[in-house]
Amino acid sequence: MRKIFLMLLALFFVLAVPVQSVYAAGFSERAASLAEVKAVRVSTSSEKVRLVVDAGAEVNYETMVLSNPQRIVVDLHGAWLNSSVNKEMVLDSRYVSKVRIAQFNEDTVRVVIESNVGRNSYDVFALEGGSVPYRVVMDFGNLGKSSSGVTIDFGKKPEEKPSSNPVILNPDKKDNEAKPDAVTTEKKPEKVIVEPVFTKGILGKTICIDAGHGGSDVGAIGPTGVTEKSVTLKVAEQLQNLLKTAGAKVIMTRNSDTEVSKKKAAASDIEELQARCDVANDADADIFISIHLDSFSSSTPSGTTGYYYGSGTKAGQRLSQKVAEGVIKSLGTSNRGNKACNFYVVKHTDMPATLCELAFISNNKEEKLISSPAGVKKAAEGIFEGIKSFFG
Numbered sequence: 001m002r003k004i005f006l007m008l009l010a011l012f013f014v015l016a017v018p019v020q021s022v023y024a025a026g027f028s029e030r031a032a033s034l035a036e037v038k039a040v041r042v043s044t045s046s047e048k049v050r051l052v053v054d055a056g057a058e059v060n061y062e063t064m065v066l067s068n069p070q071r072i073v074v075d076l077h078g079a080w081l082n083s084s085v086n087k088e089m090v091l092d093s094r095y096v097s098k099v100r101i102a103q104f105n106e107d108t109v110r111v112v113i114e115s116n117v118g119r120n121s122y123d124v125f126a127l128e129g130g131s132v133p134y135r136v137v138m139d140f141g142n143l144g145k146s147s148s149g150v151t152i153d154f155g156k157k158p159e160e161k162p163s164s165n166p167v168i169l170n171p172d173k174k175d176n177e178a179k180p181d182a183v184t185t186e187k188k189p190e191k192v193i194v195e196p197v198f199t200k201g202i203l204g205k206t207i208c209i210d211a212g213h214g215g216s217d218v219g220a221i222g223p224t225g226v227t228e229k230s231v232t233l234k235v236a237e238q239l240q241n242l243l244k245t246a247g248a249k250v251i252m253t254r255n256s257d258t259e260v261s262k263k264k265a266a267a268s269d270i271e272e273l274q275a276r277c278d279v280a281n282d283a284d285a286d287i288f289i290s291i292h293l294d295s296f297s298s299s300t301p302s303g304t305t306g307y308y309y310g311s312g313t314k315a316g317q318r319l320s321q322k323v324a325e326g327v328i329k330s331l332g333t334s335n336r337g338n339k340a341c342n343f344y345v346v347k348h349t350d351m352p353a354t355l356c357e358l359a360f361i362s363n364n365k366e367e368k369l370i371s372s373p374a375g376v377k378k379a380a381e382g383i384f385e386g387i388k389s390f391f392g
């Protein structure tokens, strides 16, 4: 009996101790890397309500719909809520009546939007960089061409919708009891995903290059004052030369230090980003390459990240991976991964698209590297090699 007890005890230590220590290490790492939710801003117009969540770093989010009353719940994972943020907002709008924000658990901030708009009448996407490192934007209302849906179906109860509709019915449950498996992450039956088929090689391809930021939007700023917009343009220009020499048709969203939208500095961030998507979509480009530099509140993080639209084509994911790999090889930066995202420009372009964060402008070493003529050249060559590899 005693033997069995000792064996069980030993087994307990073998199993429990490593699990606990792994958990503890994982938790402290995560706690240190949580993004601060600094503000939630609301703007209303006759067309829509827009909520913008300002975060100190990238967050992953999930969207779900709850009923009675109908609420759209957006969970921001890896985030903590600054106590100065307004926790409840009552809106005088036909699209949204109330917004509540709370720390849902240790690493999730939950935004609950009481709204009767149909599921094709809201859109959630992310914006990178600039004066605020990361923003999650939520639109409710008449979304027009910048979104996947246009019709508003007020008054329809979720029960009346087709069975394929991922609306969750749990009227007895409060928001904070919503099960994780009730999540309906962005599963709108919007576009049918069609994988593009390309001929081999760069020759004859139409490639849209988007130099991130520009004009009134400087993007992120490095420790010595280097601006993201200046570096992205230089890299874009050199990439353009390489691609043209290889026989591609190149479309630039901008060729100088300016905004892309006709409204110039008066354009909203979304209008500006939509203008960039329009350039690529109108040109029927084969691929879209958006060039950016990463930034963080501390100077420690470094490396290259590829981003692609998570609900997009496999080709988009592959393009993102190839471009990031090319940059990493050429610049000698560390690999931060190829990540699915909802960044506006990769979500709202119609072709395989990537947003590449070449390096961290907030990191002293990488600011110096990426702003040097040699660094710019290497970055452009790296992207070029990635594109070449993508087309095979």
Ligand SMILES: [Zn+2]
Binding pocket: 128, 129, 130, 212, 213, 219, 220, 228, 292, 293
């Ligand atoms: Zn940027």
